Amino acid sequence: xxxxxxxxxxxxxxxxxxxxxxxxxxxxxxxxxxxxxxxxxxxxxxxxxxxxxxxxxxxxxxxxxxxxxxxxxxxxxxxxxxxxxxxxxxxxxxxxxxxxxxxxxxxxxxxxxxxxxxxxxxxxxxxxxxxxxxxxxxxxxxxxxxxxxxxxxxxxxxxxxxxxxxxxxxxxxxxxxxxxxxxxxxxxxxxxxxxxxxxxxxxxxxxxxxxxxxxxxxxxxxxxxxxxxxxxxxxxxxxxxxxxxxxxxxxxxxxxxxxxxxxxxxxxxxxxxxxxxxxxxxxxxxxxxxxxxxxxxxxxxxxxxxxxxxxxxxxxxxxxxxxxxxxxxxxxxxxxxxxxxxxxxxxxxxxxxxxxxxxxxxxxxxxxxxxxxxxxxxxxxxxxx
Amino acid sequence: xxxxxxxxxxxxxxxxxxxxxxxxxxxxxxxxxxxxxxxxxxxxxxxxxxxxxxxxxxxxxxxxxxxxxxxxxxxxxxxxxxxxxxxxxxxxxxxxxxxxxxxxxxxxxxxxxxxxxxxxxxxxxxxxxxxxxxxxxx
Numbered sequence: 001x002x003x004x005x006x007x008x009x010x011x012x013x014x015x016x017x018x019x020x021x022x023x024x025x026x027x028x029x030x031x032x033x034x035x036x037x038x039x040x041x042x043x044x045x046x047x048x049x050x051x052x053x054x055x056x057x058x059x060x061x062x063x064x065x066x067x068x069x070x071x072x073x074x075x076x077x078x079x080x081x082x083x084x085x086x087x088x089x090x091x092x093x094x095x096x097x098x099x100x101x102x103x104x105x106x107x108x109x110x111x112x113x114x115x116x117x118x119x120x121x122x123x124x125x126x127x128x129x130x131x132x133x134x135x136x137x138x139x140x141x142x143x144x145x146x147x148x149x150x151x152x153x154x155x156x157x158x159x160x161x162x163x164x165x166x167x168x169x170x171x172x173x174x175x176x177x178x179x180x181x182x183x184x185x186x187x188x189x190x191x192x193x194x195x196x197x198x199x200x201x202x203x204x205x206x207x208x209x210x211x212x213x214x215x216x217x218x219x220x221x222x223x224x225x226x227x228x229x230x231x232x233x234x235x236x237x238x239x240x241x242x243x244x245x246x247x248x249x250x251x252x253x254x255x256x257x258x259x260x261x262x263x264x265x266x267x268x269x270x271x272x273x274x275x276x277x278x279x280x281x282x283x284x285x286x287x288x289x290x291x292x293x294x295x296x297x298x299x300x301x302x303x304x305x306x307x308x309x310x311x312x313x314x315x316x317x318x319x320x321x322x323x324x325x326x327x328x329x330x331x332x333x334x335x336x337x338x339x340x341x342x343x344x345x346x347x348x349x350x351x352x353x354x355x356x357x358x359x360x361x362x363x364x365x366x367x368x369x370x371x372x373x374x375x376x377x378x379x380x381x382x383x384x385x
Numbered sequence: 386x387x388x389x390x391x392x393x394x395x396x397x398x399x400x401x402x403x404x405x406x407x408x409x410x411x412x413x414x415x416x417x418x419x420x421x422x423x424x425x426x427x428x429x430x431x432x433x434x435x436x437x438x439x440x441x442x443x444x445x446x447x448x449x450x451x452x453x454x455x456x457x458x459x460x461x462x463x464x465x466x467x468x469x470x471x472x473x474x475x476x477x478x479x480x481x482x483x484x485x486x487x488x489x490x491x492x493x494x495x496x497x498x499x500x501x502x503x504x505x506x507x508x509x510x511x512x513x514x515x516x517x518x519x520x521x522x523x
Binding site: 132134135136137138139140141142143144146147150151152154155158159199200201202203204205250251253254258 | 393394395396397398402427428430453454455456457458459460462463466469471472474476483484485486487488494498499510514516
């Protein structure tokens with residue numbers, strides 16, 4: 001089947017996620033990941049002529065990267081907003097730039113000091129996308145993503161009978177994948193009972209429903225499809241990519257249907273662009289800031305109907321050999337919180353056939369999502385080139 | 386002292402939102418209604434998203450509400466609220482057609498269910514800021 005690609009991911013790079021990195025800045029970590037990604041592509045740093053910075057995920061700007069890498073001919077730089085949806089939004093942005101010929105090789109780096117630096121509750125209040133909730137919800141004691149998202153999960157449970165044990169299935173499977181990865185923060189197996197015994201954070205979300213706060217860096221290089229063939233690594237092509245915003249994007253409280261995320265609007269466009277359906281997807285890296293957000297996205301992406309996510313994830317369905325292997329690297333829940341850049345890296349590994357013990361046999365078509373801020377969603381469908 | 390507890394987050398009212406906070410301070414829950422098409426909106430903002438009119442009038446809410454969803458906070462994401470844990474944050478539908486988030490008072494979370502009637506009250510947050518709260522319906 002002839003499929004039209006709009007760009008290719010030609011390089012991937014990551015730092016060590018197994019330990020904290022005290023004394024290293026977010027910039028330093030993402031420069032390390034950047035050099036690895038550029039080398040993986042078989043490029044020299046001076047050949048990078050585009051930079052996409054996923055916004056809302058760190059303090060770094062394109063000028064920092066260009067200065068440190070000594071880029072002689074930077075032609076394109078943008079910051080994509082959307083927090084956890086920003087990395088996949090950056091794929092869209094970079095693919096558009098290389099497809100237009102604005103530049104040839106776009107570097108998209110991300111680095112965080114979530115473990116050694118400021119914690120999430122302190123960072124959130126500084127972000128303009130949280131202005132309305134900052135004025136009208138934070139004074140009541142709603143101060144962190146877990147507290148903003150928990151009512152979505154509670155409503156889903158009340159309407160559809162979704163259970164905490166079903167959320168636990170996602171945590172347990174994701175941990176199992178992290179253990180296979182070799183570069184994951186969390187390496188101890190967990191059970192559904194461990195999840196049920198973990199302390200409550202924001203009911204119904206328990207500790208093991210929540211993602212990590214991590215130190216590290218991850219980066220990818222996006223190149224024009226026709227240039228990708230000449231590079232070192234087997235190309236992984238972007239077939240479809242889309243961004244979607246939920247109704248009432250500034251506050252979940254006022255959302256007409258708080259069980260429907262922005263990715264519900266993006267997914268049909270991405271699948272149509274790629275010319276494939278959810279049934280064709282062999283591996284999915286789904287943004288997992290919280291277990292519930294995975295469950296809800298599976299519905300909104302069309303893998304099952306609204307309300308059926310709980311049943312869909314039961315019985316290890318998201319594990320290797322299951323109906324849809326999800327977060328084969330361990331995700332934000334158990335590998336590291338790299339705001340979804342590690343999800344893109346993992347999908348590329350899977351489609352290169354280089355995912356080691358977590359390889360989905362014969363994977364040629366996969367999907368990666370982002371979820372950010374108060375429900376913004378992005379999705380990219382990629383294939384072995 | 387390095388471990389001093391910071392103050393609770395306080396609203397910084399803008400020209401768009403000041404009437405709401407002045408209302409709350411006077412124990413009145415005021416909502417924006419479009420003066421052209423009549424659509425009620427919340428949280429306060431400059432433009433009607435239905436007809437794009439800037440003309441606005443403020444109406445007082447009935448005080449009735451019903452549960453849309455909720456969460457019980459157990460983890461201290463903000464140190465100023467640590468002493469109040471656990472507390473329940475309710476998202477409720479107002480009959481005026483908008484929603485509101487506030488603390489639950491006068492009952493525990495166990496009896497909450499979607500659609501449960503509540504009524505809106507007001508209380509001081511302990512730092513001189515009046516906030517709306519939800520109480521059991523009479």
